[in-house]
Amino acid sequence: MDNKEISQAVIARLPRYFRYLGELKNDGIERISSQELSDIMKVTASQIRQDFNNFGGFGQQGYGYKVEYLYEEIGRILGLDKTHNLIIIGAGNLGQALANYINFERRGFLFLGIFDNNPKLYGMKTRNMEVRPIEEMESFIKENQIDIAVLTIPKSGAVGVAERLVQWGIRGIWNFAHVDLNVPESIQVENVHLSDSLMKLIYNVNRVEDEEA
Amino acid sequence: MDNKEISQAVIARLPRYFRYLGELKNDGIERISSQELSDIMKVTASQIRQDFNNFGGFGQQGYGYKVEYLYEEIGRILGLDKTHNLIIIGAGNLGQALANYINFERRGFLFLGIFDNNPKLYGMKTRNMEVRPIEEMESFIKENQIDIAVLTIPKSGAVGVAERLVQWGIRGIWNFAHVDLNVPESIQVENVHLSDSLMKLIYNVNRVEDEEA
Numbered sequence: 001m002d003n004k005e006i007s008q009a010v011i012a013r014l015p016r017y018f019r020y021l022g023e024l025k026n027d028g029i030e031r032i033s034s035q036e037l038s039d040i041m042k043v044t045a046s047q048i049r050q051d052f053n054n055f056g057g058f059g060q061q062g063y064g065y066k067v068e069y070l071y072e073e074i075g076r077i078l079g080l081d082k083t084h085n086l087i088i089i090g091a092g093n094l095g096q097a098l099a100n101y102i103n104f105e106r107r108g109f110l111f112l113g114i115f116d117n118n119p120k121l122y123g124m125k126t127r128n129m130e131v132r133p134i135e136e137m138e139s140f141i142k143e144n145q146i147d148i149a150v151l152t153i154p155k156s157g158a159v160g161v162a163e164r165l166v167q168w169g170i171r172g173i174w175n176f177a178h179v180d181l182n183v184p185e186s187i188q189v190e191n192v193h194l195s196d197s198l199m200k201l202i203y204n205v206n207r208v209e210d211e212e213a
Numbered sequence: 214m215d216n217k218e219i220s221q222a223v224i225a226r227l228p229r230y231f232r233y234l235g236e237l238k239n240d241g242i243e244r245i246s247s248q249e250l251s252d253i254m255k256v257t258a259s260q261i262r263q264d265f266n267n268f269g270g271f272g273q274q275g276y277g278y279k280v281e282y283l284y285e286e287i288g289r290i291l292g293l294d295k296t297h298n299l300i301i302i303g304a305g306n307l308g309q310a311l312a313n314y315i316n317f318e319r320r321g322f323l324f325l326g327i328f329d330n331n332p333k334l335y336g337m338k339t340r341n342m343e344v345r346p347i348e349e350m351e352s353f354i355k356e357n358q359i360d361i362a363v364l365t366i367p368k369s370g371a372v373g374v375a376e377r378l379v380q381w382g383i384r385g386i387w388n389f390a391h392v393d394l395n396v397p398e399s400i401q402v403e404n405v406h407l408s409d410s411l412m413k414l415i416y417n418v419n420r421v422e423d424e425e426a
Contacts, residue, residue, distance in 0.1 A: 084415055174410070192407070
């Protein structure tokens with residue numbers, strides 16, 4: 001399948017489809033029309049059909065989608081049928097929160113190591129990992145075939161660490177540092193800029209208050 | 214100023230402009246052209262001009278933008294010239310990480326309370342807050358004019374808590390629970406679905422690997 005031309009907007013919606021279909025599956029629902037899926041997901045049925053057409057359609061007109069099949073296909077498209085080896089860089093609260101998020105493991109995201117540059121944290125247990133010094137990262141990445149790094153360190157160190165991660169063979173960075181990284185295009189970066197998200201919320205709250213005033 | 218018709222896509226970009234302008238300001242840069250801003254932010258100059266035109270432009274053709282003025286104007290548009298009172302619901306690692314994020318306070322986001330339903334956590338100190346029982350939330354929200362709630366609880370409880378928050382006068386919810394909330398349209402919700410973000414990253418890493426294979 002040639003996925004090259006599928007837009008990031010479509011890709012961004014796939015995990016949400018996957019989540020809703022997983023819930024429908026757990027509820028024992030076997031079949032669903034695009035209109036029903038539209039009602040619960042609050043996107044238009046035409047959007048759903050367009051999105052799915054990127055991957056060959058999945059369903060038959062007037063017949064609906066098979067929930068379990070669709071759930072598994074979308075999971076496969078997302079790559080959840082494979083496992084991925086991850087490390088976390090930054091063993092603060094956020095790094096620990098992500099390490100402890102049990103659902104990630106169920107999806108094949110295996111957190112194998114957590115690193116920090118604060119000696120006070122070395123050896124501290126998080127889940128089933130001990131916090132290791134940053135200096136051990138290079139050999140750890142190579143020995144454990146790590147492909148994804150999660151960056152939960154302050155922005156001052158993030159750009160430099162990201163450059164080294166790329167040299168050591170990391171393919172994707174899940175970036176929580178409050179800075180945009182500068183890495184080659186072949187390296188995938190997904191930013192979670194928490195302040196940006198909170199500012200957007202604040203803007204929308206203010207806007208509604210202004211309208212009501 | 215009538216902000217009603219400004220798209221959420223534009224709003225979502227404002228915090229990033231704000232972040233880059235803040236850095237330019239800190240670096241002592243007084244003036245910048247849309248082309249220079251385009252180069253460092255990696256969006257087109259035409260996109261920048263279009264975005265800023267939503268708010269009356271900010272700059273003069275061929276003359277560039279005044280960095281400090283633009284920084285302050287965008288901050289004002291985002292509502293960062295006001296303070297907002299927030300509570301966190303869920304005192305796990307993620308709730309604690311957000312409570313400890315010092316930059317939020319500098320932006321006028323005041324975290325005043327943190328709540329949990331686990332009695333073992335009651336009284337635990339996070340930053341300068343003690344974890345309180347969920348039962349105290351209603352009176353706390355009313356006494357402290359809380360307008361924003363941060364939800365860092367598992368999805369099973371989130372929908373019900375969100376409904377009560379709305380009854381108690383909350384205007385905005387920053388939702389980290391892995392579920393879409395069902396609240397009236399006048400209540401602003403900003404979702405941070407971490408699994409969705411990680412899945413998107415995994416998809417993109419797999420896609421590049423498939424292309425190279």
